Amino acid sequence: MNREEIxxxxxxxxxxxxxxxxxxxFAQMNDSLEQQNAVAEWRALDVNWAPGSDSKSALVVDLxxxxxxxxxxxxxxxxxxxIPLFNACTGQHEVIDHSQIIELLQAGAGYxxxxxxxxxxxxxxxxxxxxxxxxxxxxxxxxRWKVFPQDFPSASFLSSRGLRQVxxxxxxxxxxxxxxxxxxxxxxxxGIAIEAVDLSxxxxxxxxxxxxxxxxxxxxxxxxxxxxxxxxxxxxxxxVVPEPSHG
Amino acid sequence: xxxPWTCYPSLSPDSYARLQRRSIFDCCKWHTQTEDRAVLCPFxxxxxxxxxxxxxxxxxELAKETLAAESELLTRPDLHRHxxxxxxxxxxxxxxxxxxxxxxxxRVRVMRFDFHWTTEGWKIxxxxxxxxGGYIESSGVTKLMALEYxxxxxxxxxxxxxxxxxxxxxxxxxxxxxxxxxxxxxxxQVVLYxxxxxxxxxxxxxxxxxxxxxxxxxxxxxxxAWHSGSVDLVFRFFPAEWLPRLARRTKWAGxxxxxxxxxxxxxxxxxxxxxxxxxxxxxxxxxxxxxxxILPETLSPQHVKCAEIRDWVLKPAxxxxxxxxxxxxxxxxxxxxxxxxxxxxxxxxxxxQRRFELLPVTTAEGDMYPCxxxxxxxxxxxxxxxxxxxxPLINDKSRDVVVLVK
Numbered sequence: 001m002n003r004e005e006i007x008x009x010x011x012x013x014x015x016x017x018x019x020x021x022x023x024x025x026f027a028q029m030n031d032s033l034e035q036q037n038a039v040a041e042w043r044a045l046d047v048n049w050a051p052g053s054d055s056k057s058a059l060v061v062d063l064x065x066x067x068x069x070x071x072x073x074x075x076x077x078x079x080x081x082x083i084p085l086f087n088a089c090t091g092q093h094e095v096i097d098h099s100q101i102i103e104l105l106q107a108g109a110g111y112x113x114x115x116x117x118x119x120x121x122x123x124x125x126x127x128x129x130x131x132x133x134x135x136x137x138x139x140x141x142x143x144r145w146k147v148f149p150q151d152f153p154s155a156s157f158l159s160s161r162g163l164r165q166v167x168x169x170x171x172x173x174x175x176x177x178x179x180x181x182x183x184x185x186x187x188x189x190x191g192i193a194i195e196a197v198d199l200s201x202x203x204x205x206x207x208x209x210x211x212x213x214x215x216x217x218x219x220x221x222x223x224x225x226x227x228x229x230x231x232x233x234x235x236x237x238x239x240v241v242p243e244p245s246h247g
Numbered sequence: 248x249x250x251p252w253t254c255y256p257s258l259s260p261d262s263y264a265r266l267q268r269r270s271i272f273d274c275c276k277w278h279t280q281t282e283d284r285a286v287l288c289p290f291x292x293x294x295x296x297x298x299x300x301x302x303x304x305x306x307x308e309l310a311k312e313t314l315a316a317e318s319e320l321l322t323r324p325d326l327h328r329h330x331x332x333x334x335x336x337x338x339x340x341x342x343x344x345x346x347x348x349x350x351x352x353x354r355v356r357v358m359r360f361d362f363h364w365t366t367e368g369w370k371i372x373x374x375x376x377x378x379x380g381g382y383i384e385s386s387g388v389t390k391l392m393a394l395e396y397x398x399x400x401x402x403x404x405x406x407x408x409x410x411x412x413x414x415x416x417x418x419x420x421x422x423x424x425x426x427x428x429x430x431x432x433x434x435x436q437v438v439l440y441x442x443x444x445x446x447x448x449x450x451x452x453x454x455x456x457x458x459x460x461x462x463x464x465x466x467x468x469x470x471x472a473w474h475s476g477s478v479d480l481v482f483r484f485f486p487a488e489w490l491p492r493l494a495r496r497t498k499w500a501g502x503x504x505x506x507x508x509x510x511x512x513x514x515x516x517x518x519x520x521x522x523x524x525x526x527x528x529x530x531x532x533x534x535x536x537x538x539x540x541i542l543p544e545t546l547s548p549q550h551v552k553c554a555e556i557r558d559w560v561l562k563p564a565x566x567x568x569x570x571x572x573x574x575x576x577x578x579x580x581x582x583x584x585x586x587x588x589x590x591x592x593x594x595x596x597x598x599x600q601r602r603f604e605l606l607p608v609t610t611a612e613g614d615m616y617p618c619x620x621x622x623x624x625x626x627x628x629x630x631x632x633x634x635x636x637x638x639p640l641i642n643d644k645s646r647d648v649v650v651l652v653k
Contacts, residue, residue, distance in 0.1 A: 003272070004268065004272055007268075007271075007272075013260075013261075013264040019279075019280050019285065020280055022277070023271040023277050023279065024277045024432055024436075026271075027271050027272055027275065027277060087432050088432065089429065089432055089435045089436075089439075092472070092473055093471075093472035093473060137472075138458055138459065139459065139470065139471045139472040140471075140472055141429055141456075141471075141472070142429050142430055142456060143429060143430070144430055145430065145432065149282065150281045150282050152282070153282065153283055154282050154283050156283075157283050
């Protein structure tokens with residue numbers, strides 16, 4: 001399959017959730033790359049913690065790159081529609097390696113194409129490595145990224161589709177990442193129940209209350225946050241520059 | 248008042264999906280959705296040919312006047328403090344005014360004038376003379392949309408004109424540095440698209456971040472894992488007012504002086520980028536008849552009577568994508584108040600522009616307010632970038648709308 005065909009398997013125009021899928025990694029796939037006959041590793045993945053088919057839940061899978069895609073494919077086997085939200089560019093000397101995500105997007109395309117997925121339950125896939133590391137080499141391609149409320153459907157959209165609950169899947173705790181907290185808090189404020197599951201422990205979905213994050217609902221939040229990612233010579237995140245970069 | 252444009256019928260869902268697909272894979276248009284809205288409208292606005300010709304003449308005149316005013320402003324550092332520029336930029340510009348003989352005017356200047364259709368005819372709200380966006384939409388996406396409406400043509404191809412201007416400046420095999428913030432996917436997609444178009448005409452490209460260069464001996468030297476050495480031209484997709492935040496070792500002030508490395512745009516374009524630019528007109532010898540006729544009256548906010556403040560638009564002197572622009576009754580009440588407070592604290596960093604009444608266009612999605620950005624590149628009108636909103640305020644919540652000509 002070429003990259004457009006792979007994209008269509010993951011982002012079929014017939015699915016309304018496809019609107020939120022990010023095409024960035026698909027558009028940067030190398031068509032000449034030989035696609036490996038991947039063993040379907042996702043088939044063996046245990047996703048029994050996932051809500052049943054009668055649930056009114058959307059999922060946010062916030063796991064390390066490769067695991068996020070594998071989990072998305074495993075959830076597809078349970079009827080969820082995986083929506084890749086990887087909003088990162090890729091290239092040589094990149095700070096965050098996307099090669100494994102890309103390989104799995106390629107490998108999983110045929111599998112997805114063979115499934116009949118209901119559009120009732122989306123599973124948004126993000127990469128928990130997106131803001132790591134905090135120090136980068138000055139000569140590297142800094143492709144770190146963050147998620148923002150604009151990247152996800154609104155609470156009213158979720159509600160209009162009968163989705164009254166969101167389950168966040170993570171490792172290393174049930175407290176959501178700071179950038180994701182902005183999205184979850186908005187949904188929570190609109191009456192959507194938030195649960196989390198920590199795959200590094202016994203994976204039991206647990207209701208959580210998302211605390212109000214810094215700069216919550218600030219009009220400037222997105223811009224402040226994105227430019228705050230800029231590396232500074234002392235390492236870590238750079239100084240804030242409060243404007244979009246062009247007119 | 249009759250409209251200069253018509254909203255054509257929307258593409259069918261299948262045609263729109265195909266256009267989106269081609270935009271993604273052929274034009275690097277990767278920002279497709281924001282919350283519950285598709286970024287690109289499924290319909291074009293079609294300008295009457297005569298109106299496009301009128302705008303072309305206006306934009307060309309505005310560009311000529313802008314360059315003339317800029318040249319004069321470079322010799323008038325006494326006026327720079329009225330423009331709301333950061334102190335470090337004023338210091339750079341002062342040095343530029345002393346080094347004028349060595350300041351090489353850039354042969355590759357990009358400007359975009361943002362036009363609105365109002366009860367008084369065409370007006371501009373601003374000029375982007377430092378960094379302008381919209382290349383993907385005004386070139387690649389516009390061409391794709393035009394294929395769906397065979398009785399219309401694209402108004403131009405700004406990216407193509409830019410690439411040709413760069414080629415004629417640096418010659419074949421030139422190496423073009425594309426400076427941008429790689430953590431912004433929206434910016435990365437633009438420079439990747441530009442790189443593709445430049446490479447199609449035989450130029451070489453090098454994408455780099457603002458921390459991966461330094462000026463030395465009048466040249467930009469890029470130092471990153473994929474390139475170490477000079478470039479022939481830098482396309483700067485990074486606003487001038489952010490330059491002082493870069494590390495000192497970059498010697499970023501070189502962007503104000505050009506030199507051996509051609510810069511598009513030279514950073515002294517910030518002089519006319521400032522929304523307070525009209526405040527110095529009376530002190531200039533350069534006549535600015537087009538600017539005066541088409542830009543609404545602009546004052547420093549402390550000169551606007553309190554009781555009349557709601558008749559004015561409050562804008563930061565250096566702002567982008569309509570951020571922090573406040574219009575009473577249009578901006579959310581809390582934003583209006585927050586910005587008014589900021590203006591009170593530091594009025595010299597803001598401008599007040601008399602409001603004009605925008606006329607909406609009827610679209611398949613209801614009445615909407617368009618803004619038409621007309622590009623002038625290397626002195627030539629090159630094309631247009633359309634944005635549209637459900638309220639009379641163009642900001643980062645606005646959508647892209649392709650503009651065609653018939």
